[in-house]
Amino acid sequence: MxxxxxxxxxxxxxxxxxxxxxxxxxxxxxxxxxxxxxxxxxxxxxxxxxxxxxxxxxxxxxxxxxxxxxxxxxxxxxxxxxxxxxxxxxxxxxxxxxxxxxxxxxxxxxxxxxxxxxxxxxxxxxxTNILVINPKLPVNSVAELIAYAKAHPGKLNFGSAGTGGSVHLAGELFKLRTGVDIVHVPYRGSGPMVTDLMSGVCQLAFDNYPSSIGGVRAGSMRALAVTAADRWPLVPDLPTMQEAGVPNFDITxxxxxxxxxxxxxxxxxxxxxxxxxxxxxxxxxxxxxxxxxxxxxxxxxxxxxxxxxxxxxxxxxxxxxxxxxx
Incomplete structure (x- = not known):
């Protein structure tokens, strides 16, 4: 060799x-x-x-x-x-x-x-995220929220845990899909945002389920829909955003x-x-x-x-x- x-x-x-x-x-x-x-x-x-x-x-x-x-x-x-x-x-x-x-x-x-x-x-x-509102807001469904927001452009604030997170972007998707004029208010985390939502400083949010479900069960917030494409097993009575009339809405x-x-x-x-x-x-x-x-x-x-x-x-x-x- x-x-x-x-x-x-x-x-x-x-x-x-x-x-x-x-x-x-x-x-x-x-x-x-x-x-x-x-x-x-x-x-x-x-x-x-x-x-x-x-x-x-x-x-x-x-x-x-x-x-x-x-x-x-x-x-x-x-x-x-x-x-x-x-x-x-x-x-x-x-x-x-x-x-x-x-x-x-x-x-x-x-x-x-x-x-x-x-x-x-x-x-x-x-x-999933859930669409939650302050109970004093005079709406009981997503359709009524859209109608109210269009009747009062720029008057509703939606809170988030910070710019660029899924809670914020879900709200932006809502604006894109429905044409409503609502104002984003970013917070430093879900805690202070939820506190202000319950007190009425902001009127709605697309918050993560774990952050808001306690307030919903206590009656200090009202849930209108989940943002997932299908009903959420942990809250099966809540409709999806798509069932509530907002097309192509799937946020998890x-x-x-x-x-x-x-x-x-x-x-x-x-x-x-x-x-x-x-x-x-x-x-x-x-x-x-x-x-x-x-x-x-x-x-x-x-x-x-x-x-x-x-x-x-x-x-x-x-x-x-x-x-x-x-």
Missing amino acids: NRRSFLGAAGGLTAAAMTGQAFAEDAAYPSRPVSLIVGAPPGGGNDIVARLLAERLTADLKSPFLVDNRPGASGARAAEYVTRLPRDGYALLMANVATHAINPILLPDSSFDPKRDSVPISMLGKI TWFGITARSGTPDPVVSKLHGAIEQILKSPDFIKHLAAIGAVPFELSRSHFANFLTEEHNRWKEIVDGAHVKIA
Whole structure:
């Protein structure tokens, strides 16, 4: 054997050995702790679900899954952080409507591009928004609200937890679909917004279900509809916006798990299978319901298609309403 043939054969053996080693490592996954990166502080809905999931994955896959909170810029900082880590499945992102749909549109300077930088693993759950009003507003349905707003242009305020979130953009979609003139009032979070809504400073909001359902049940706010495409299992008597006469209105917040693009497919498949089983657990479903969420199972390919649909949905709203983050 000449030198060139020998080196070629040696190179082939080395490549085969490396491939075999990578296969063995993928099959053994996870063999060390896995970080689940959450772009929000402890205590919120995403964090609660992440901790529940981490606990179940730790038990099912026999290796620690640890929550790592990295809040900032509506999850953009956490998403960017994951792109700087190895493509091995040991750093996962708690993805949501902000990180993978809204931020890429409103934060064009962000270094994170969902299509380029992430691979979908599993969807976990979703939460509807609900159209809530101050009880003193003399309307009892979405149709009556639209008529009242058109009779009093510029006189109604709709609150949100901040510019660019799903609560704000749902209100902008309402304006686009109905032609009403209502004024956006951004707050620093849902808490102060709900307080002002109950006191009448603002008259309506498209708030996340968990933030407002307590006030609705106490009678300090009135719910008119849910923003999801279908009736919400936790409040089945409330109509959807589409049933109430507002066409093409489908707004939910959602959360799922992604990894950095290039993560080995066997690792992604193993995680998807494990999470799929967890989503069928009555105990996990019960915990989701406690924060106002329902399971949202999608295949990996449907998850990827869903992300594209979400990007298009939110871009229509942002562009149509000329929303910008200062």
